Amino acid sequence: MIDLKRLSEPEYRSGMQRKGASADLIGQVAALNDQRHSAQLELERLRAESNTVSKAIGKASPEERPAKIEAAAVVKTALASAEQSYGALADELKALALQLPVPAHESVPDGGEDEGTVVATVGGTPDAPPMDHADFGRHLGWVDTELGADVSGSRFAYLFGGAVQLEFALVQWALAKLMAREFIPVVPPVLVREQMMIDAGFFPTDEHQVYGIGSDDLYLVGTAEAPLAGVHRGQRLTAEDLPFRYCGFSSCFRREAGTYGKDTRGIFRVHQFDKVEMFIWSNPETSWDEHELLLEIEREILDELELPYQVVNIAAGDLGGAAAKKYDCEVWLPSEGAYREVTSCSNYLDYSARRLDTRIKGESGSVFAHTLNGTAIPVARMLVFLMEHYQQADGTFTVPEVLRPFCGGIESIAPRK
RNA sequence: GGAGAGGUGGCCGAGCCAGGUUGAAGGCGCUUCCCUGCUAAGGAAGUAACGGGGCAACUCGUUCGGGGGUUCGAAUCCCCCCCUCUCCGCCA
Numbered sequence: 001m002i003d004l005k006r007l008s009e010p011e012y013r014s015g016m017q018r019k020g021a022s023a024d025l026i027g028q029v030a031a032l033n034d035q036r037h038s039a040q041l042e043l044e045r046l047r048a049e050s051n052t053v054s055k056a057i058g059k060a061s062p063e064e065r066p067a068k069i070e071a072a073a074v075v076k077t078a079l080a081s082a083e084q085s086y087g088a089l090a091d092e093l094k095a096l097a098l099q100l101p102v103p104a105h106e107s108v109p110d111g112g113e114d115e116g117t118v119v120a121t122v123g124g125t126p127d128a129p130p131m132d133h134a135d136f137g138r139h140l141g142w143v144d145t146e147l148g149a150d151v152s153g154s155r156f157a158y159l160f161g162g163a164v165q166l167e168f169a170l171v172q173w174a175l176a177k178l179m180a181r182e183f184i185p186v187v188p189p190v191l192v193r194e195q196m197m198i199d200a201g202f203f204p205t206d207e208h209q210v211y212g213i214g215s216d217d218l219y220l221v222g223t224a225e226a227p228l229a230g231v232h233r234g235q236r237l238t239a240e241d242l243p244f245r246y247c248g249f250s251s252c253f254r255r256e257a258g259t260y261g262k263d264t265r266g267i268f269r270v271h272q273f274d275k276v277e278m279f280i281w282s283n284p285e286t287s288w289d290e291h292e293l294l295l296e297i298e299r300e301i302l303d304e305l306e307l308p309y310q311v312v313n314i315a316a317g318d319l320g321g322a323a324a325k326k327y328d329c330e331v332w333l334p335s336e337g338a339y340r341e342v343t344s345c346s347n348y349l350d351y352s353a354r355r356l357d358t359r360i361k362g363e364s365g366s367v368f369a370h371t372l373n374g375t376a377i378p379v380a381r382m383l384v385f386l387m388e389h390y391q392q393a394d395g396t397f398t399v400p401e402v403l404r405p406f407c408g409g410i411e412s413i414a415p416r417k
Numbered sequence: 418g419g420a421g422a423g424g425u426g427g428c429c430g431a432g433c434c435a436g437g438u439u440g441a442a443g444g445c446g447c448u449u450c451c452c453u454g455c456u457a458a459g460g461a462a463g464u465a466a467c468g469g470g471g472c473a474a475c476u477c478g479u480u481c482g483g484g485g486g487u488u489c490g491a492a493u494c495c496c497c498c499c500c501u502c503u504c505c506g507c508c509a
Binding site for chain 2: 193
């Protein structure tokens, strides 16, 4: 939810327009907000009157009461209609205001998809190995998508042997790295209520991407971001305690609706995968520093895994409603001859906290916290990149050096027999 | 899954059965001041959040788990939902 009070600020409006919000809609929301405000004045005036009248009845003598009660009933009728019109206005305003995105930050480039700015490039663009990740995964006996399809359907896979070893090595390595940066590790629930999905900003916009457990009114999260957003929901935080940095490990479930025929090979895009996600609650003044910290960590992970990548400052038109700025880290995928997204990090400013009602107590009143999130390790996809970059000519897999301590020291893994 | 108890301000805890100066007693904590020759004890005052109006003093509204309802009036009565605790059952 945007800050309606700032709707009159030109920079606020232009930041939204750069993300594709129409000036028309913005003006409509502003006008509706003014209407709502005058309706509020009228409503509160009537409520005050009604309260006064009712209190007087309590003090009145028994003989006086019948007449006073009758008079109060008249006020009640007027109040009811004022309440109805205010409620209608407020609902309409809310529905429209929810369509407005948080304004893009000034450092975000204009444009839409594919118009982001590459802000860093590390490593080269090596040629494709003999086998692409899908074939190599099968060759190693690590990934079985046929079995996954048989048991659960397309876009499901079994991981065996070395893939599992690598998964836990990646996770442990990342958690150690993050804990050293004062992130608190979390294993959150992966089934959450509808209200949590709404508050975290996934509903209604992404509802079609989410699996629902209809029998219990619960939803499988697509990312740990959803339950992590709930950690401080409705709380009043103390400025000195911030930032709170969390890293959640969870399975993630995505319906991947509308992606038929896209990324069908291997486990690049699957319905279920595990992920380590970073989430930060920050003071408003320092959230941009925290955003850079998230990027720094994501880059460090790729640097140490020695994967070639580029960092993209996503263009305004390609940002989601909640993000004021987003970096994507894209690793070179040799078999496709292209950079593909592996991690990303966003600063939501107060957009999400407003809905979550997480505030920071201050001297005069309180302010909304800022929230940020970023991917640390998307396991399945990371395995895809590793299987291409660490594939050897003899059909073996070389374990990335930083992961060896977490793999019992082995340097190489041969195909499973 | 069965049975019962309960959710009140930063915390504890009255009020609910008999609806009306109760936004809510009392206590703890916290803040300021007083006293005290010493980080104790005692005394006084203050101390919810959110939204609106006002330069301000201040004032109006909303909030007693959440949502509906009854009523002139609901923390108090009715309905639905959520959560916590206890006992039994089941179980990794």
